[in-house]
Amino acid sequence: MTLVAEGATEVGFLREIFDRELPGWRDRGVHIADGGGNDDTLTLLEALLVGGVKFAGFVDNENRDAGRWRAVANRVGSLLFQWNTGNMEENVIPFFPADQLQALITDPEGEKxxxxxxxxxxxxxxxxxxxxxxxxxxxxxxxxxxxxxxxxxxxxxxxxxxxxxxxxxxxxxxxxxxxxxxxxxxWFKSIEGGRELAGKVYNSGVWETQLDALLRPFVNAVIRTQADPVPAVAQRRNS
Structure with a gap:
């Protein structure tokens, strides 16, 4: 199952999330791919939907193409996660408590x-x-x-x-x-940066107190797809 993430930050973020929530996800058939930005990701998800390919999406909300995004969401349900507004940094960083902000800034490699x-x-x-x-x-x-x-x-x-x-x-x-x-x-605009941000989400308690409830339907939907049949649209197209 292909999980299309909006960009490099999201790819790294999701890799770290699924390393913790679904150990061995690569061997289980989950592939996390970079969609190349909001517009390109939407176009790709629409194409995958038409082709009957099993997929999930994790994207920003840039307040554009609401009808098209809604159409994708209506077909795949919780397999599409889109922030209510804005991008990942705008949504995740405010969750960090004041006593964890210096840790958020600190580069674990000591370079940045x-x-x-x-x-x-x-x-x-x-x-x-x-x-x-x-x-x-x-x-x-x-x-x-x-x-x-x-x-x-x-x-x-x-x-x-x-x-x-x-x-x-x-x-x-x-x-x-x-x-x-x-x-x-x-900061976090790379695969490595996305991993760093996700790791800090767990280490700071932000996952437990904030993001788990928000992302759990998406995470669980991805896990469930491994046993799901091919979407009905593909079955109709191939019949």
Missing amino acids: TGHRLRTLADRMATVDTSFEALSALALERRGENSGHQVHPLVPWIIEAATGKVPDALRDAPAAQRNPFKGHATA
């Missing part, structure tokens, strides 16, 4: 931690890259209407991890915008 802190400092226009100084500055700048239940650095981490260009530079030349886009490479 400083770079990650620098991406935050660049966005906040400060030279001090210490976690403590950045946290204090983020607290000072936190708006009255922002969610106070999360650590004040969370919005900055999400923007860096997704490579968001600051609004003030939206119309600036590429030479000014591109460094901010490149911030994502210091």
Whole structure:
């Protein structure tokens, strides 16, 4: 069974999830593939549906093509997981409790931690890259209407991890915008980064307290497909 993930981050994230939730998933016939982005993933899932291929999907919600996504979901049910809004980083990172945020930033290989802190400092226009100084500055700048239940650095981490260009530079030349886009490479925008994020989800307790309930229908649906017959549409097409 092919599980089409939206991008490299999702591939790594799901590999780590299924290493824990379905040990030996590769030998059981599950293949996790990179769909190449939201639009391409949707097109691929529609083609797999028409072809009668057994599949699952794990995607962002970019607020486009709602009817097409709904049509896929209506056919495969819980085998399609789509965030209610936004992407994985926007949904997962806010779940981390304040006392786990420094661990989220820390690269287990010891190579990217400083770079990650620098991406935050660049966005906040400060030279001090210490976690403590950045946290204090983020607290000072936190708006009255922002969610106070999360650590004040969370919005900055999400923007860096997704490579968001600051609004003030939206119309600036590429030479000014591109460094901010490149911030994502210091975080989780790779298969290895997705694995890292998923591992931290488990180690921090986020899986147990938040994501298990959210992702369990999808995870269980993937597990069940191993004993399921070929979808009825394929049987009709081949008869």
